[in-house]
């Protein structure tokens with residue numbers, strides 16, 4: 466992805482300085498509703514940097530059960546796939562070429578800037594060469610209803626669940642159940658991180674970051690269990706598979722950006738960590754630059770197969 470804009474990017478977190486941007490963007494920061502002048506936003510540069518690691522981490526094991534469900538859809542004339550919180554569209558770039566048949570992707574995000582990148586960078590063909598088309602829809606995915614998903618073959622999301630609230634996850638599960646639509650919800654953080662070599666401050670930073678993820682009524686690391694419960698309550702068959710980032714010297718740019726955002730969020734949550742966290746970050750970045758740091762960031766992918774309603 467290229468961008469012609471030249472404003473500064475907050476390391477590991479996002480872009481600031483656009484005329485309509487007020488806040489900086491943090492990993493997982495959010496406000497409710499559509500993007501406004503005050504809505505924190507995700508930097509396309511950050512999403513671009515993480516895309517190869519995301520692609521390598523996604524649980525391919527969930528694809529066969531998904532393909533079987535999609536192949537058995539009644540009256541199949543092509544798939545309609547709603548990608549929620551699509552960002553720049555990395556989910557579609559990964560999934561569309563792994564599914565057969567014509568596909569129409571409806572890309573949802575509250576950020577029109579990211580939707581622009583998603584439309585421009587969308588995949589053009591399916592696994593079997595069938596045509597892939599896209600449309601974008603700007604809005605709040607937390608307000609999605611079963612009616613809005615009428616005719617949908619599949620709902621996807623990537624790196625979204627952990628920035629939702631319990632009510633929003635419940636609404637998402639209800640909407641998918643009402644539409645009889647399966648959901649592939651990937652790359653939710655689960656609150657576990659392993660750094661090698663270990664450091665005495667690791668656990669404190671992990672805990673502070675996880676508390677930051679839970680601020681307000683956000684679910685953060687509890688989102689995957691909450692989503693499993695919500696979809697199961699609505700009658701879906703749920704499968705979960707690990708989808709960890711496994712990062713080493715070849716991914717040093719991503720590790721460095723991730724470290725800055727991760728430690729920054731931990732300090733924002735517990736300001737008393739600031740001095741020790743500053744020294745920790747310097748040490749970790751030096752090890753990263755020397756190719757001596759490995760990081761595993763654990764995530765989970767969830768496939769929820771709703772009871773079909775016969776309408777899709």
Ligand SMILES: C[S@@+](CC[C@H](N)C(=O)[O-])C[C@H]1O[C@@H](n2cnc3c(N)ncnc32)[C@H](O)[C@@H]1O
Nearest residue numbers: 550551552555574575576604605606607623624
């Ligand atoms: C961490 S990014 C992930 C983007 C993309 N799915 C990916 O995997 O690269 C989260 C995305 O969800 C969007 N988002 C978060 N909350 C939202 C909401 N309530 N309604 C619409 N979009 C939302 C953000 O604008 C951002 O693009």
